[in-house]
Amino acid sequence: MTQFDTVDVMRFLGRRVGEKVHHRFEGDVITTVKTRAEGTRVKHALNRNSIKMYDKQGSVLRVETTVNDPRDMKVFRTKESDPNGPLSWQRLRKGVSDLHRRAQISQQSNERYLESLAAVEHTEPLGKTVRDVCQPTTLNGRRVRSLSPLSPSDSRLLESVARSEFRLNGFRNRDLRSLLFGAIPSCPTQHKRQSGRITRQIRLLRAHGLVRKVQGTQRYQLTAKGQTAITALLAAQNASTKQLVQLAV
Structure with missing residues (x-):
């Protein structure tokens, strides 16, 4: 409700x-x-x-x-x-x-x-749920930065991958690109730049275990960890200060 x-x-x-x-x-x-x-x-x-x-x-x-x-x-x-x-x-x-x-x-x-x-219905404290994603990690031996869930760019990325229509079939690079950048630019260089940026953002989410690649496709899906962590972060972000203070008392 x-x-x-x-x-x-x-x-x-x-x-x-x-x-x-x-x-x-x-x-x-x-x-x-x-x-x-x-x-x-x-x-x-x-x-x-x-x-x-x-x-x-x-x-x-x-x-x-x-x-x-x-x-x-x-x-x-x-x-x-x-x-x-x-x-x-x-x-x-x-x-x-x-x-x-x-x-x-x-x-x-x-x-x-x-x-x-x-x-x-997840009952684990928010701090424990998102502790790992707020710390740098590695993927294939390369360092990957931490997520900043309250920053405008990372918050919008998390909102995009958590959309209901992606939960069954997953999302592609171009799905996120249209959500984050709008219409496809006419300039090929700009189009390639946007695609590359989305690829890096997906790599960031994969490194933190929030999404996984669907085998044999170009699609990605939220993991159980990603579903829980992102839902909790978005709920906390949308809650009023009064609601959060009441929970802390």
């Missing part, structure tokens, strides 16, 4: 969203909590679709995604008018025909939610 905002809920349910919700978005994102005799339920709804978490009899945590409106979802299949034609991304059908894809999308939503929830 206090950690996940509108953008997080939309990403959990598979919507591609930037740092803020687009001003033309006309849907509703609602989070509710209810407590009954059987347990407590937290529900995040995006229009008619939702992801909810509840404890059954206080002993079993269950997360489930409900898809009532699949219009914004896609499935890789042939056109209904040309069943023998080429495969392409088509709108997800509401019946049982695309049930396998609906189950896949729901499972991905559950996994994104659980991964984020695991980081939120």
Whole structure:
């Protein structure tokens, strides 16, 4: 309730969203909590679709995604008018025909939610969690500087790699480049310079064990350490001074 905002809920349910919700978005994102005799339920709804978490009899945590409106979802299949034609991304059908894809999308939503929830529930003191990343380290025998989580550049880097859309498939150099630098420059020299800078930043994160390379690809994913440390750092950074002082008392 206090950690996940509108953008997080939309990403959990598979919507591609930037740092803020687009001003033309006309849907509703609602989070509710209810407590009954059987347990407590937290529900995040995006229009008619939702992801909810509840404890059954206080002993079993269950997360489930409900898809009532699949219009914004896609499935890789042939056109209904040309069943023998080429495969392409088509709108997800509401019946049982695309049930396998609906189950896949729901499972991905559950996994994104659980991964984020695991980081939120981390109980280790922040100082111990981030102690190593704030110290210089080495990678392949070469010294690598420490991270400065509160500096504008490092903070923006951490926010970028922790985006929800990268949690399943990871991110590439060009994904970070577009987030940190915007549109691709027309000058080849400037483009190469930006790409090189992103490569060095990814190397920095790898050296501190925050990301790992996906074997056989050009993609990188957060490690368990990275998920926990970055989530904790961003939460501390976004907390008010009053909140932090209250925790220290």
